[in-house]
Amino acid sequence: MKTMKHPDSTRRSAGMRLHGMIRKETLQILRDPSSIAIAFVLPLVLLLIFGYGVSLDAEHVPIALVVEHPSAQTSSLTSAFYHSPYFDPTGYPHIRQAEEALREKKVDGIVWLRDNFGGETLSAGRSPVGVFVNGVDANNARIIQGYMEGVWAKWLEQFSAAQGMSVEMPVTLEQRIWFNPGLRSRDYLVPGLIAVIMTLIGALLTAMVVAREWERGTMEALMVTPVSVREILLGKIIPYFILGMGGMLLSVAMAVWLFQVPLRGSLWVLLGTSALFLLVALGMGLLISTLAKNQFMAGQVAIITTFLPAFILSGFIFDIGSMPAAIQWITRLIGARYFVAILQTVFLAGHVWPVILANSLALLIMGVIFLALVKRRTQKRLE
Amino acid sequence: MLNRIFALMIKEFLALLKDKRSRTVIIVPPLLQLIVFGYAATYDLNRVPYAIYNEDPGAASRELAARMEGSPTFHLVADLQNDSQIAPMINARKALMILHMGPHFTRDLLLDQSSKLQVIVDGRNSNTAMLALGYVRNIVSRFSEQWASEHGGVRPPARLNIRTWFNPNLESRWFIVPGIVGLLTLVVTLLVTALSVAREREAGTFDQLLVTPLHPVEILLGKVMPGFIIGSIEASFIILVAVFWFHVPLLGSLTALYTGLFLFLLSAIGVGLMISSIAVTQQQGLLGAFLFLVPSIILSGFATPIANMPPFMQDLTLLNPMRYFLVIIRSVFLEGGSVSLLWPQYWPMAVIGMVNLSIAAWLFRHRLY
Incomplete structure (x- = not known):
């Protein structure tokens, strides 16, 4: 059917269909305020709790x-x-x-x-x-x-x-601590927290959206329209991506102004890498949503696979280099791990390209794999 | 009445365990996570990458370098030849630390009895940096003492005689693994309870339950029991793994431990069911579960001490059942805590549990939607 049309009009109607999908998702977001709460209230609350609650500096x-x-x-x-x-x-x-x-x-x-x-x-x-x-x-x-x-x-x-004596030892240590001379634990914890929080938000935003359509039967309704799988997925990703980036900007602003973490790199590098990470987080949520048959299951899987792994295996608080080799391999499957490395570097050290590029590449690969899997699984279920 | 509760309980178990995938989700991941997190969550440093930049041809610097190489905490990744190599090593995180000995290290030591060892540390992870510096300081001061005693000179100054109680080798695994028992028990309980009422509400089956002769308290008991049974079986299994796999000493009484576990499950199930009865949709239930789970882990003292938080945060932790359970489980494991010593930890959990369960039961009939 498509081939009979003029290519230009196909493109135009494809644009229209995508626009329609985005509009539908946006309306759904706006009418159930819980998504907006997830994107904006959640980072605010969590970063406040985390930022003040997580500290390794003992005093008094x-x-x-x-x-x-x-x-x-x-x-x-x-x-x-x-x-x-x-x-x-x-x-x-x-x-x-x-x-x-x-x-x-x-x-x-x-x-x-x-x-x-x-x-x-x-x-x-x-x-x-x-x-x-x-x-x-x-x-x-x-x-x-x-x-x-x-x-x-x-x-x-x-x-x-x-008493006029000397206690100086033969060898004295002259220490230089780079990037964080005061050894303030908050300066390295807050950037890492952003990664943990964004993992949660990305997954929470999307973990249920596809499962919900399957459960309610509206997915079948979508399938019989001319909208293609890619357009359905893009329509789901784009609004949540915009919401997620809003949450991300809010977190960065709080880190810099409220918690006074120095931002030595540029905002553009931070935003670029954040966009990559958000694709991974949203992709993971969509994958959970697609694989689970229902919302109940998707919710359970999201609880298990997002927060705790990002908290413990991302290197945000526990040093990955000190873990046993087998566990270090497992940490490579955690998207937050790469983003934590990027964030700590961009915030505290500035533009260290070897770190930023290597980790961005890993994020890109993960994001592509997640989204490709989502697309494949969605197509299969059409048949 | 018992019959009815029992029947409802069976129905809840079927709803949870009938589906094979749902069964897997409740049983397998917590056990996998226990093993992975048990190994991953440690503050102890191991094979810290470092580089040496030694400009000194003398024997003293070589001996100090050999001592560093002999330490299992550190792992030599490079021998630097000039200044300009230092920054790229640290920036790219290839080495956490550079030891720099100037060209006159041995000469100064022989002539003036005084030399400087420069250490450059990556402070991006300040905790690791601080710990690594502590280890280096130890190695250097042992070297210094030996040098002084061999070459005559300043006698080493008086030292503090430090003993640590309950965990003599300061293994952070002994601290973290009992914490994981609390962590995973909380997650499993929430998995079982937080979506259970919301799901029935969304499917409309909850209305059917309400028109049966079942009293709200009976519905509540039917919903509580699966969480209780699954939670205590998994917690017991995790405790066994902590003792026999991770070899964390269990010094205190099991009575004290299980009294704590019972009350902790009660409070966690209470919170889970309350979230579930407030939520209209499952998505809201999930959001509620996260909104409870995440702060209660952060503010429990699992990874970072409660004492380091600002005072208002510390007051907030008093509402968190996990906070009490972590004190109990660590105390029973490592300090040999007893029921009488832990009494101040028991009653707040009982209060939290009862209050939440009452609210949940009330909401069953009074929730407007």
Whole structure:
């Protein structure tokens, strides 16, 4: 039928059909406000919760101080702990009470200045100070230990200098931390969060749209119209893509202005790579929607396959390089992994082309595979 | 009455498990995720890529470099020959860290007893950077001490004598894996409950249920039981895997653990059913499930400590049942927690569960749509 028409008019009617599909989807979006809520309210709420809720910087850690034999030296050390922004010390008269407090989780650590603290023990490579840390949260415990060592080293240096001694070790470490000299965990967590949030939004927007049409029987109705599969899919992707990009812009604006994360790369690179990632996220949602026969199933699959993998396997918080090799391979299947790498680089380091291009290519491949699968599965079910 | 609830329960189980794909979705992914996440979610560093830029021909720098190479935490990826190679290595994430020893490293050490080791770290992931620096500092200070004792010189200063309780080797897996028990139990419970009422509403079968002699409380019980049974079977299995596969020590009493699990399931099912009864469509149900699931994982202390959050966020976590369950499960696993010690964690979950279930039961008949 098509071949009989003039090619130009075919193209025009194809444009019309696509336009019609987009209009239909847009009306559907506008009439059930939940999609708009997903695209704009969800990033706002989630980024607020994540941005404030996720932090690895320990401050005001409650600790117990036990001084067995008060002297001028012990009080100068305890005041160093009192003045540190990292600690919130409470004095305990005896180690047994302090241990009780540690067991009841009133404090996270104990600093115990024993009765032989002072003079002799401070210089001879001995350890007159006992420290106990609650190690249940291993990462936090390690950070707290680091802070304690810092307070101790600084105090010891001042103390030795006052006594005219040197405690300098033969090799000193001169550290340069690039991109994030203050080691603010928020600066790397917030860009990563954008990837996690956009994974959720992309999947939530589209996970149910095709399943819903099948369930209600409107897909069959669409199939008997001259609209082609490609036009149906494009009609579904384009409105949600625009919604998703809106959500993305909102997230970036919040990261830069609210959370003060430096944006060293350009906005254009960020938007370009975001568009690629959004294609992957929407493609994944559409694929779930196409493969699942009904909304119930699509919803369940979306819950399982989006948030937790993006949270744990994307490298946003857990270092991928430290995972076992087999697990590292699995992380390659997670689109968010590539976007996290891009975002952390574009925000904190700027335009590092090897990182940006390699990860963009991976995103492109994933997006094409998802959309091709969606198209194939939709055609098969026509027959 | 029991008969009727039982019949409804059977119907709910059939609705969930009759379809093979739906059965697979509830059973297989949580178990796969347990294994994958158990290995993936760790803060411990392993084979951190680093490069050395050693301009010094002397013996001391070579010995220090050998110590780094001997550490299982680090993995040497390149030997740099000049300054200009440093930036590309770090920028492209080929190395997390560059150790730079200047041309007079050994000479300074021999003459002045003092030398500098420059470390350049990629701070894009600040937690990894901080941990890696900590490891390097350890290696360097051990090297320094040995150098000082061999060559005579400054005696090493006094040190803190640090012991860690409950997790002596600071294995972050011991912290994370019990957390995954809570995480996956929550996901499974929500999968089973969050769409169940919304689906019946959309299909119109819920109206049919309402005109039967079943009391709303009976409908509620029929909807609660499948979540309860599936949730506790999967949680038990996950606990077994945590103990026998990941070898996380389980020191406390099972009574304390299962009291916590019972109350946690109650509160999670309560929230799930409430979401489901508010939702008119399944899409809204799904949105509600995510709106609950995501914040409750973020604000539970699963990956980052609650104590690091701003005060108003910390108050918000008090509404989150998972927060209490994570304290319970970690305490029972690692600290040997008992029922009496964990009492403050039990009752908030019971309250959250009861309140949500009552709202859900009320909404069954009063929801306008």
